[in-house]
Amino acid sequence: MFQGRSFTKEIDFTQNELNYLIDFAIHLKQLKKQRIPHEYLKGQSICLIFEKTSTRTRAAFSVAASDLGATADYFGASDMQMGKKESIEDTAKILGSMYDGIQFRGYKQSDVEALATHAGVPVWNGLTDEWHPTQMIADFMTLKENFNRLSGLNLVYCGDGRNNVANSLMITSAILGVNYTVASPKELFPDSDLVELAQSYAKKSGATITLTEDIKQAVTNADAIYTDVWVSMGEEALFDQRIKQLMPYQVTQELFDLANEDAIFLHCLPAYHDTLTNIGQEIASKYNITEMEVTDEVFRSDHAKQFDQGENRLHSIKAIMAATNGNLFIKQLD
Incomplete structure (x- = not known):
């Protein structure tokens, strides 16, 4: 159902699939708090590409990979030839042959979509100028934790x-x-x-x-x-x-x-x-x-929940990575 799919923008997934990722992230957060292992990506290698600087996204993907049993390699803007001496398509094919998944945080939405088209492995958008899909799972996870629902908020x-x-x-x-x-x-x-x-x-x-x-x-x-x-x-x-x-x-x-009293x-x-x-x-x-x-x-x-929201970047990214690359059993959602 999710296996092998990329997450480049919110519309890549249906309502039921987004709700599943939010609920799964809450579950993984509980496992983390209880120190229960959940190495769904054991033995995998993850590539982290950062054209733009980051604190939460980099930390979340790095710790998420570790918690899931994978290793992560970081590539900054000056560490790669992508878009300079080598096309995104060529880079995607090489990285996809070596890594099990790729995170991209950069400027152009077309770049992350080109990676997803040619890599042959899941590609996750850590932020572009147009979209920030991994942030959304954390944001709506935080809303659900506080209100126990989403619809109608x-x-x-x-x-x-x-x-x-x-x-x-x-x-x-x-x-x-x-x-x-x-x-x-x-x-x-x-x-x-x-x-x-x-x-x-x-x-x-x-x-x-x-x-x-x-x-x-x-x-x-x-709210x-x-x-x-x-x-x-x-x-x-x-x-x-x-x-x-x-x-x-x-x-x-x-x-x-x-705003409302419990906003x-x-x-x-x-x-x-x-x-x-x-x-x-x-x-x-x-x-x-x-x-x-x-x-x-x-x-x-x-009332401020931005630090819970920031922590939830870890659990939501973990849910996205595990669902799309962890060979989980997930029943048909739609």
Whole structure:
């Protein structure tokens, strides 16, 4: 059912398959906490390609491979000839002949899909400029852990509504029956073709997809408020523009108080909530602000679940790797 399949974007899997991965990730988390071995990939070798830097994705794939009994080799942007002296197709064929699975974190969605087409082994998208599918299993796993359900929940995303995380959240919500609202300036609404795709999934799942510039209306009765950095990797020159556009969409305690009483805060990290980083200090010096997409008060509140969410990257990635490459018995889901 899953064996041998790649995961390059959310629509690679059905609603039932995504729900299975979420539930399986929760199960693997329980095994990890109880120190029960689960070496579904024992003896395998995994290739980790990172064109973009990473903390959570690299750590999660490395530990996931180890927990599953596999070894993992890391390749940074300067470690490979892929796309420079050797085509992606040729690289994929070589790596696929040596490794049992490949993770790719980089810029172009077409690159990870080319790897998946030619490698002959499962390829997992650790992030591209368009999609972030492995993050989604962790995000919706965190929602299910907190609410014991997904269908009918109200998820609100505040900020840049057309980045890879926002795109993935919208499509995954639509598939899984989660009501999704983007609160952002109109110029940062998601692409209309993507909205149309989300609406087509929402009709089947019963979800609603809403785009609005009214941040207060958006978060009223929210079960989860999600935000991300205002400037994505590769867009650092846009800090000034993004701050002016998105400061009204900052997640403050006053804003969070409009959500449901048991609402949670989510962030895929890293977050600019203080000045304890070099970038945070630069922003404070240049723009006279100490917090960006979320205030430190919300980030450190009891409602904040971003570190559970971050840990869940491990368990969700483990579920994806095991399901697609572990020769598990999985009954027909659809």
